[in-house]
Structures are given as C-alpha cells and as structure tokens.
Amino acid sequence: MxxxxxxxxxxxxxxxxxxxxxxxxxxxxxxxxxxxxxxxxxxxxxxxxxxxxxxxxxxxxxxxxxxxxxxxxxxxxxxxxxxxxxxxxxxxxxxxxxxxxxxxxxxGADMEAVPGIREHASTLAAPDQAARLRSRVGDSGSVAVVGGGLTGIEAATELAERYPRLTIRLISGGRIGDGLTEPARRHLHRAFHRLGLTVDEHAAVTAIGADGVLLNDGRELPAETVVWAAGFRxxxxxxxxxxxxxxxxxxxxxxxxxxxxxxxxxxxxxxxxxxxxxxxxxxxxxxxxxxxxxxxxxxxxxxxxxxxxxxxxxxVWQNVSLGRHDGVTQFTRADGSPLGSALLTGRASARFKEAITRGTVWAMRHPGPYRPAA
Ligand SMILES: Cc1cc2nc3c(=O)[nH]c(=O)nc-3n(C[C@H](O)[C@H](O)[C@H](O)COP(=O)(O)OP(=O)(O)OC[C@H]3O[C@@H](n4cnc5c(N)ncnc54)[C@H](O)[C@@H]3O)c2cc1C
Known part of the structure; x- marks a missing residue:
C-alpha cells in the first residue's frame, strides 16, 4: 500500500x-x-x-x-x-x-492587534500586501512604520534608501532592535540617522486612523501611509x-x-x-x-x-538588512542570546545576508545535502 x-x-x-x-x-x-x-x-x-x-x-x-x-x-x-x-x-x-x-x-499580519489596521494600514506579510504598499508610496509624502522588530526596521530602512524624499518615522512600543547588543543597536541608530528616519521608541500605538497613528500617551502622529509591522498571527x-x-x-x-x-x-x-x-x-x-x-x-x-x-x-544569528548596502548581523548562542561582541555590520553584513537568503532558496532546490546547525 x-x-x-x-x-x-x-x-x-x-x-x-x-x-x-x-x-x-x-x-x-x-x-x-x-x-x-x-x-x-x-x-x-x-x-x-x-x-x-x-x-x-x-x-x-x-x-x-x-x-x-x-x-x-x-x-x-x-x-x-x-x-x-x-x-x-x-x-x-x-x-x-x-x-x-x-x-x-x-x-500572516495580525490585523486585530489595534483598531484601524484593516481599514487604514498597509502590511507586509504576503506579496499582494507588499505590492499594495509599493503602489501607495510615492517619491514624496509621509510614512509611519509601526514595529521595532526586524521586519519594521527592514521595511523602514528599505523605503528610506529607495525613496530619499519620503518622510519616514519608525515607531516602536519598546526599544528598537531589542535583543541585539548595544554595539549592534548603535549601528542601527547610525543607519537611521544617515537615512533621515525619525525614530520613536517606547511609543505604543493604540489605534490607526486615516491620517496617522494614535499613541498611548495621547499623541497623534500624522502619516499619509501607515505600515503595520508589529505582529504576526x-x-x-x-x-x-x-x-x-x-x-x-x-x-x-x-x-x-x-x-x-x-x-x-x-x-x-x-x-x-x-x-x-x-x-x-x-x-x-x-x-x-x-x-x-x-x-x-x-x-x-x-x-x-x-x-x-x-x-x-x-x-545562529540575527540578521537585519538596512537597505541594500548596510546591515547588522549579530551572532548568537543556540538559545538566541547575543554572542558577546560577535558582530558584522555595513556592507559585509549586507553581503552576508544576501548570501544566506540565496542559500535558503538553494536549500529549497536541493534539500538533500543541507544539514541543520548542530
Ligand atoms: C518582510 C519580512 C521580512 C522577514 N525577514 C526575515 C529574516 O530576515 N529572517 C528570518 O528568519 N525571518 C524573516 N521573516 C519571517 C519569515 O519570513 C517567516 O518566519 C517564514 O516565512 C516562515 O516560514 P513558513 O514556511 O512557516 O511560512 P510561510 O513562508 O508563510 O509559508 C506558508 C505557506 O502556506 C500558504 N498558506 C497559508 N494558508 C494557506 C491555506 N489556508 N491554504 C493553502 N496555503 C496556505 C502560504 O501561501 C505560504 O506559501 C520575515 C518576514 C517578513 C514578512
């Protein structure tokens, strides 16, 4: 049988x-x-x-x-x-x-995390969503990316590099890049500065509207486009x-x-x-x-x-791209905790991430010889 x-x-x-x-x-x-x-x-x-x-x-x-x-x-x-x-x-x-x-x-994207995501936000969890976001953002205007994890960081920096005239802010309920070491986080902030991003840490978004986001301290941050990158479900x-x-x-x-x-x-x-x-x-x-x-x-x-x-x-690592030519690769212990100062930044990290991403597709084509890390 x-x-x-x-x-x-x-x-x-x-x-x-x-x-x-x-x-x-x-x-x-x-x-x-x-x-x-x-x-x-x-x-x-x-x-x-x-x-x-x-x-x-x-x-x-x-x-x-x-x-x-x-x-x-x-x-x-x-x-x-x-x-x-x-x-x-x-x-x-x-x-x-x-x-x-x-x-x-x-x-997929967590569409219920705060009110207004479904009606007003763009998400990045599937190709149709990413394509919709692409058609929404132009050469100029304002974008708020919500989420200080790797997806939010990668989205904000990629958009900033591609569209330098966009006004982009990255909003996080906690620290951005939490879980990375201080040198890694310093590199992130240098990249945000270079790319002209406004960064709001410890700013929890409680609702999204047609004109921007509402924070838990009552502030309203205006944005023509809001990208929800703060949670998956x-x-x-x-x-x-x-x-x-x-x-x-x-x-x-x-x-x-x-x-x-x-x-x-x-x-x-x-x-x-x-x-x-x-x-x-x-x-x-x-x-x-x-x-x-x-x-x-x-x-x-x-x-x-x-x-x-x-x-x-x-x-093995946490690997975050900061546009196509910069990045941070924080090597980790098997439990995901940072491995001291083992860090790659800049072009070396960007090249490394690209090689890993290509290698992943290679492993999909040839799943035989690949063995998971011991
Ligand atoms: C923008 C972005 C950047 C990311 N960057 C990184 C990174 O740098 N490093 C990293 O490790 N992770 C990253 N991730 C996370 C990573 O992509 C996911 O963890 C990974 O895709 C999970 O793999 P999976 O096979 O479990 O699910 P998926 O890759 O989501 O595959 C699930 C499949 O199931 C199909 N499917 C779902 N529901 C149904 C249904 N009802 N019927 C039929 N088919 C269905 C989907 O179409 C899809 O093909 C990123 C995610 C995003 C969105």
Whole structure:
C-alpha cells in the first residue's frame, strides 16, 4: 500500500519538508502531495524589497519541485477533519486523505492587534500586501512604520534608501532592535540617522486612523501611509480542527515535531511552537527551514517504523538588512542570546545576508545535502 503524505503550505518549512520526505522514501511506497494557495514560492524575507519597488526572483513551485516526485495542488485549505484524516480544499480535488499530515501554513499580519489596521494600514506579510504598499508610496509624502522588530526596521530602512524624499518615522512600543547588543543597536541608530528616519521608541500605538497613528500617551502622529509591522498571527485552522495549540494558536509539538494531540500530524514553521534551547521557536525562516527538513526526515522514519529522534532547532544569528548596502548581523548562542561582541555590520553584513537568503532558496532546490546547525 502507498502511504499518503500531505504537506500543507509551501513556504520555507513546508517545501523543505515535502522535498526531504520525498527524497527519503521510494516513490512506490509513498506519495507526497504539497498543497499551497499560490503556484509560486514566496520569499517572505524579501517582501520589504518588493514594497520598495524591487523585482523579486520568479520562483514557480513547479520548477522548484521538478524531479522530486512531489505532487503540487494549488488550492486554499479550508478545513481539517482529523478523525477522518481528510483535508478540505476550495479547488480540485476538493479533499485529500492522508496517513501523515504536515501542517506548515505559516503566519500572516495580525490585523486585530489595534483598531484601524484593516481599514487604514498597509502590511507586509504576503506579496499582494507588499505590492499594495509599493503602489501607495510615492517619491514624496509621509510614512509611519509601526514595529521595532526586524521586519519594521527592514521595511523602514528599505523605503528610506529607495525613496530619499519620503518622510519616514519608525515607531516602536519598546526599544528598537531589542535583543541585539548595544554595539549592534548603535549601528542601527547610525543607519537611521544617515537615512533621515525619525525614530520613536517606547511609543505604543493604540489605534490607526486615516491620517496617522494614535499613541498611548495621547499623541497623534500624522502619516499619509501607515505600515503595520508589529505582529504576526497564525491561521486558525489548527485550533479550529482540534489540534493542541498554545494561546496564540500555534501547534504544540513534541521534540520530534509531532502534534501533542494527534501524533500523525507534524507541525512546523511559524504555525508551530517547537522546542528550542531558548524556549518556543520564534517565527523565522532561520527556524522554519531546519524544522521543515527535519520533519521530512521524521515522516520518512515514522513510515519506516524507526524511532523518531528529537529535532535540533538552534539559533545562529540575527540578521537585519538596512537597505541594500548596510546591515547588522549579530551572532548568537543556540538559545538566541547575543554572542558577546560577535558582530558584522555595513556592507559585509549586507553581503552576508544576501548570501544566506540565496542559500535558503538553494536549500529549497536541493534539500538533500543541507544539514541543520548542530
Ligand atoms: C518582510 C519580512 C521580512 C522577514 N525577514 C526575515 C529574516 O530576515 N529572517 C528570518 O528568519 N525571518 C524573516 N521573516 C519571517 C519569515 O519570513 C517567516 O518566519 C517564514 O516565512 C516562515 O516560514 P513558513 O514556511 O512557516 O511560512 P510561510 O513562508 O508563510 O509559508 C506558508 C505557506 O502556506 C500558504 N498558506 C497559508 N494558508 C494557506 C491555506 N489556508 N491554504 C493553502 N496555503 C496556505 C502560504 O501561501 C505560504 O506559501 C520575515 C518576514 C517578513 C514578512
């Protein structure tokens, strides 16, 4: 009998899992089906570049899957029946039965975090959103980017570099680049100054309106365009189906990435909270890709009756671009804490990040030789 493996989501995690499982199993023994809402792979880590008017590499999933034996189904997943082991879809074949399911539906912008995001803000979590932002910003005008994490920093600096006549402010409820060392944060602020950004730290946005943002201290900051980059949220499908999830709806998984409630389901990428030395995995490509490849291995081990080893999910760096020619790479311990003064800045960091981003797509094409950091 042929085992049916269905992987939901062809992001960094799901694409890696599908290809690795297919590579480890004989075609007659197993059929791997990958379901994704789009027929292209989205390099989410480059979406701020798309928003700033750059062209991104064209990556059709069919080409990335060539020769792998993985069958691609382009459809939206609308529901899961865990009892019957069936996935429901909005397009042909409308349903898929599975023996093993890999849940990798990623995350999207948190549209409910404060009032007004849906009506008035632009977001960056998906290519259509980034393209809309690109069409909104012109050569001049004012933009407020909300979010002092890596996505907000990358978006604000990319826009500032591309459109020097734009007035851009970066607003954060806490410190910008929290978690980085002081030398790394100093470099960020030097770049903000060079690019002419106004920076508001410890300024929590409580609402977004048609003309700007409202802060918790009552101040109103005007902006023609507001970019919400302050939070991501996972799809509700896992929790709705009855999979064990945490309070954010992320799948709870054991050390081998299997659902705590349904061991025939693996959870990976942003949509799952996996064990790392620093606690639950952060939403990142850095954890998503190793989770995917290791889930693919464990699916193969499960079907061959082997014992499943714990996955090794480790952090290596925090890598933030500041436009195309500057950046900060903070090397970290396995738990994500900064590794002393191990830091790359400027062009060296920008080149390093570009190499890593390209290397990630290379690993998607060739998921065989890649091994996650020990
Ligand atoms: C602008 C930006 C910059 C970033 N920069 C970095 C960075 O520098 N470093 C880093 O580590 N991380 C970065 N991230 C985060 C990183 O992109 C995510 O953590 C990563 O994409 C998660 O991978 P994933 O496979 O879990 O999910 P995704 O990449 O989101 O893939 C999920 C897939 O599932 C599909 N899908 C979702 N719902 C459905 C459905 N119902 N039916 C069918 N298909 C569905 C989606 O279309 C998508 O293809 C950045 C994110 C953004 C937005």
């Amino acid at each position: 042929t085992d049916r493996i269905v992987v939901l989501g062809a992001g960094y995690a799901g694409l890696g899992a599908a290809k690795r499982a297919a590579a480890r199993l004989r075609r007659g023994d197993a059929q791997v089906t990958l379901v994704n809402a789009r027929d292209h792979f989205v390099e989410r880590v480059r979406l701020h570049q798309l928003a700033a008017g750059q062209r991104l590499p064209d990556l059709p999933l069919a080409r990335l899957l060539e020769g792998s034996g993985v069958e691609l189904v382009v459809a939206e997943v609308t529901g899961l029946d865990l009892q019957a082991r069936v996935v429901r879809l909005d397009a042909a074949p409308y349903s898929l039965s599975y023996d093993v399911l890999v849940y990798a539906l990623g995350s 996972v799809p509700e499908l896992a929790a709705q189906a009855g999979l064990a999830t945490d309070e954010h709806g992320r799948m709870l998984v054991d050390p081998a990435l299997r659902s705590l409630s349904h061991p025939e389901v693996f959870g990976i990428g942003d949509a799952a909270a996996a064990h790392t030395p620093g606690g639950a995995s952060r939403m990142s490509c850095q954890t998503g890709l190793p989770m995917g490849l290791q889930a693919g291995d464990r699916v193969a081990d499960l079907l061959r009756g082997r014992q499943l080893r714990p996955a090794r999910i480790r952090y």
